[in-house]
Amino acid sequence: MSQFENETIQKIYDGMVAIENDAVLSAVDTALSDGLNVLDVIDVLRQGLKVVGDDFDKMIRFLPELILAADLMQEAMKKIEPELEKQDITEGPSATIVLANIQGDIHDIGRNILGAVLKAAGFTVYDLGHDMKATAIIDKAIAYDADLIGLSSLLTTSLPFAEEVIKQLGDRDLRDKFKVVMGGGAVTPEYCEEVGADAYGKDAGSAVNVLQGLL
């Protein structure tokens, strides 16, 4: 059953829910050439992506599908961005975050989930990968002009390196430039408070609200 009056919008939605790249990208092309409202196009992409995210929460769909859907959203946004610029429209939270697993920690999966969820929510995400030294994380945050630094660790013995990020931000007079959020299996709210992080992210699902609250 159709949910949308416009056939192209319906195709974008159906394609996002089914994670069909060709269908979505070609429908976005059609929408742009037909002069549909770009904000409506972005909104329907998000609605489709939200279905995938909700299915992931219910364990109906899984991490690879969440990643593919988030990547598809980004591909579609690349097509839409020139039109946004042309029309001088600012869209989304306009926040940039660098994500990293801190030095010594090589557990990617939690960070992958978070990256996909944040992309879906409209954040610009730079995933720096795992086993990242504090200096490199900060250098990348500067290079990408990030607003937020997200640090993840599953290992208790890697947590001191998260503290090092906050310490170095202070030493380099950059503490006010970035909000630092921490999460991952070894991180607790008490730890975040102890080391002076700006927020604790319990899981990917709650992270969007936490980050938006910081902006």
Place this chain on the structure above:
Amino acid sequence: MLSIFEVLKRADEGKFIKESDYDMKLFRTCQKLVKEYEIKFDSEQIVVGDEKMADAVFQAGVKLALEMGMYQVDTSRVIDITENEIKLTLQVAPKKMILGLGRDSRVLRARTFGDGHPMTVCSGCPGTPLPEHLFLPVMMSYAKEPLIDILIPGSLTEVDGMKVKTGGPLEIRATRQEMIWVREALERAGRPGMHIYAAGESSATELGTLAICNDRYMRASDSHMIPVLSELKTDNIRLSRVMTGWDYPSFTTSLIDPIIGGFGGGPEGAAIVLTAAIILSTAVYNVDMHCIHSIHNKYVSVSTKEGMWLNSVVGRAFGQNAPLALLADAWTTAGAGTEEILYEAAALAIEQESSCLHTDSLGATNGIYPNCSGLEGRFFAEVVHAVHAAKMTPDEANALLLKIWKKYEHGFDNPDIGKPFNEVYNMKTITPLPFWLDMYHKVKDDVASMGLNFLT
């Protein structure tokens, strides 16, 4: 089993594939195998009695191991193994080991259904961060429990007030101090020969393992752990641990953490991944036993229905097809000093004892807080022995488990993390405080009223 040299050769010369492509191939293959073998998670049948489905999981796992091989992330190459190598590996893998020394030694068996032996109960606080002042008393609380057969250490997170950092020099000191204190705990409890499982828990790298390869720390009768990275992956750090164990005589165990909802898919796909990982790590790591630890993508805990089902079906799969010594982690959402942790312990004990598994200990609060103690370890072991004595069928065990599930299911979204060790135990006598002991008796009476006859 392959020689470590053959493994290193394949890790350097195997076929190249990008890690993201390997991950997606794994997902697609698992999806295909779940359909092909008609594997289905049933939230009302947590203790799996379906022999056909267990066989299907085993066969699908073999296929996945053959299709994927083990991925070496540092070389981006696949360590492939052949069907004959799998057969030989499973044939020669240890079926019976004597762990520990003298009167404190215990037999660890590759369990099969109806073999008449209960599980070997390992207890301790794996992965749990313990500060210096708590380490020895916490370990003593486990060592003092007579039903606990083997001991796994917690992680010492500081040395002389300095925080231990992954890959740093303090990992060496921390793992050595860990072993000194665990040994002291065992001596004080009059059990000096008890097996120390997964020695070197305070280090996430090969440094810790290398640091304790000495009779003063890790004996030939102890074991150390070699993790498989999720999913089906290894790297130079893990292979260095394999090399460490190659010519050091202690036992070795894998650690496998399939993620339910991750690249394997749901519980069904994760079961296939776990089966493949057990096979691959037996061949590639040449380990004697396995620590299996399913991770729920939302709640982490093993005590979820999905986590327990996964353990149960994989335990049965190997018990029926290729018995190996499998020790399942039993990580709980709740912490010491709560009723919930005791109910979670009971459910996990029922599931594991009924599924050809041993246990690799409770991990209170999913190993995040030092809110753990020997008392919940005692309760776990008591449930194991009661279930074994009752000779429960899978259906009977499942019915009891589902009753207990209702007592703790509310805790996943808002867990009660309980209290740290020093608030549930007397720190001088290393005995449970009265409120914690009363809680234990109350829950034990409740579980008994559900139909479980405790032996003591």
